[in-house]
Amino acid sequence: MSDTPPDRLCASPGSPFFDEALLERGVGVRFKGEERTNVEEYCISEGWVRLAVGKALDRRGRPMAIKVFGPVEVWFKDDAPAA
Template sequence: MSDTPPDRLALDPRSPYHDIEAINRGVGVRFNGEERDNVEEYCVSEGWIRVQVGRARDRRGNPMTIKIKGQVEPYYLT
């Protein structure tokens, strides 16, 4: 495995961008210079992250998310 995290990563196992090896290794996200620990999905090339909106759920029981645009810097924790 390389030392750079994937360009796009999602925590949802149904997503095509879900990479269990990268998630198990531990990926941190710095968004606009601030550490974020509530990121559900990110994309470096498009410059956005998806975060949960409070405790709201959709009709399937998944957390409601919003997309925020800005500078995304993923890194491995170890």
């Protein structure tokens, strides 16, 4: 596995950008200089994050989210797993 996070990652299993192994490893996201814990999806190259808002759910049972634009920084929270 690479030490650089992917350009785009999503926490929803139905998304083509979902990667369970990377999510288990732990990904930290800093948006506009503030570390965020409610990020559902991000894209570094396009400069946006999708943030969960409150505890509300949509009609499919997923968290309600808004898409916000700004600088995005991403890193792995732990070291690379030993092979």
